[in-house]
Amino acid sequence: MSLNYTKKTMKHFLHPKNIGEIKKADAVAEVGNMVCGDQLSFSIKVKDGKIKDIKFLSFGCASNIATASVMTEMVKGMTLEEAQKFDWNKIVKKLDGLPRQKIHCSVLAVEGLREVISAYYKKHPEIFTKNKGKKETVSKIKKIK
């Protein structure tokens, strides 16, 4: 094993930000990498279509923890739409790079983010459709009901 984690990666591993579970979260999602066995769980609180708070739990290596930590910092305050398009390359860049065999950790973190946003949309279909510009139809259907 040859691993050279950057200073920033080590900082996030040793002092991860936003760890834990949000009580009464608006959505929760868990993802795992079937190959390496790493797991991440995210919980979010949403307000006015924006990520008001995000926390994570991890079962994984140093870079799994660091990528999730730095990502939660970066996406906090983003609209759900922005966050859903969040690119894993930004995590790698923010950490000043990751060892080649650890790039997949950043992908898993982004996968988890998308999952938790999808979970939120599933609970709130009206927002999802609003984003697609179909709010009226939805509310009409609701009224008919």
Next chain:
Amino acid sequence: MQVYLDNSATTKIDKRVLKKMRPYFEDKYGNASSIHFMGQENNIKIARCKKEISKILKGMADNIIFTSSATEANNLIIKGVMRANRGKGNHFLISAIEHPCVLSSGRELLDEGFTFDYISVDERGILDLKDLKKKIKPETVLISVMAVNNEIGTIQPIEEIGKIAKEKGIYFHADAVQAVPYLKINIKKWGVDFLSLSAHKFYGPQGMGLAYVNRDIKIKPIIVGGGQEDGLRAGTYNMAGIVGMTEALKLAYSERSEYVKKVKSLRDYFWKEVAKKIKNIRLNGDLKNRVENNLNIMFEGVEGEAILIDLSVAGICVSTGSACSAQNLKVSSVITAIGIDPRYMNSNVRFTWGRYNNKKEVDYVINKLVKTVERLRKFSVIK
């Protein structure tokens, strides 16, 4: 504080060994194949070293071939014996917990029309003799089983395997890299035809290995060139390495009992304390049939690489077989072979003690390990 608990990966060279090696860099640098006095003196020295080693291993001096590593020795023995004995058969057996160099040598032979099977191990990490007997075929040429496993330290029933091999007329190779000085290697008693050793695992130099080869059995060299080692391993003799390996092996066995007692007391103390202080942990592999310097512990809910890196920051060197630590992202084949629940496969850490460790260091590691596991468990997905 810096604490090295990775003595199964490599060891710090013994100063007494280094002292014996130095003249071969500075004064006695003659090529042992040269026929002038500087070469011939070294040639005689090599013969003396082989004699001394063979005395310890209870084998024959002429059967010793020096190599650059145990990896090279294992490549030579497995590929060399199979390729040279095609007339006898095309099948061989290896245990499911062999070192990657044995596994890879085996896989390479598949392309050449050879086949092999894995002999399974039980949940303690010890070879299943019944399975071995079941898997022997009329065309089986070679059995290769390590004497001591490198990850979980379990001791394999080498003598029993040797008997079975002899009965069936099959050649037997034991990779004994992790056995020095824990087991009293005895080539005759073990019934092995081939054996491999690595100097840096017992306070000798890196880049130095040995293949013990029964010369009555045909073997095809891997490295060819200037005809050294009777044509079985070409390349200029590594004088300093040979002298260093010989000295290290001699010291390892002359100081064996006190050494083993020391590492065992440090290890047992560590295990007792850790088992008391950290909940939900388990030992991988059998505790009794295990070399005295090894522990391989599963820490529920935390990943091995994360533990390793956290300890590393505190100056502590250990190792892990977790998938995250591997280039190919695969869990160690040893951990898979002993049938560990997939949930726990990536939570193993190996601690291996050595000559230079002391109790103060062990206390430091226990203290740090408790904190590490506690910290990582705090935000673990697995509750």
